Amino acid sequence: MGERKQDKLLNIKTVGIREWKDSKSQYNRYEATPYKALEVLCENYKFKDAYRVVDFGCGRGRVSFYLHNRFQIPVTGIEANQKTYEEALENKALYRAKAEHIPAPIEFNYGLAQHFKIDEKDNCFYFFHPFSVNIFRKVINNILRSVEKHKRTVDLILYYPIREYRDFLKTSTPFEIINTMKVPGGTDKDEIVIIYRLREEVLNEEEEDCLNIG
């Protein structure tokens, strides 16, 4: 089924691209995750365990609507482009007209991902190549600070993960890859979804090691 037809099933409009005016910006353009990538992800990952999914750079909200509709879980998106954010809100009104029976909330926030205050229960974070690795590093450090304060297992979902993101996670964080999925029909090697996990036990072990050294 085509992207527009899938949008129609959710009663939303997310097809298209929006470039930033400044092409050298650290912020990447809007383009939605393909539905075929969301399908492969949802067949291989247990969203039911998510307290809330946060989409950093949510665009017009496709990922939020799709997950909310399929799993009836709370979702939130953060978007830095005002026009795109307004389109996400318009989509929410259209979507909700047909999905008012699902009690879980959908929220969109206008602002920068690196300034977003992570809720102590947020445990699933989605990224489709939204910004430079410098900003990605800040967002991941915010997540790490949150889990140090409120210990819990958290997952990162990366669609189309660029090499710099992967290198940073590998060399500078305790996240581990738990699954890699190839998107069917994908034409280039980056058309994959990678799930990274940081387990609560690892955080507790790290704390015990610090106490033992101290």
Ligand SMILES: C[S@@+](CC[C@H](N)C(=O)[O-])C[C@H]1O[C@@H](n2cnc3c(N)ncnc32)[C@H](O)[C@@H]1O
């Ligand atoms: C490739 S799109 C992904 C859209 C959506 N996550 C999806 O997968 O369908 C990246 C989005 O991130 C937004 N973005 C870029 N930099 C951002 C920042 N610093 N904070 C929040 N959003 C940002 C862009 O405006 C764009 O809409």
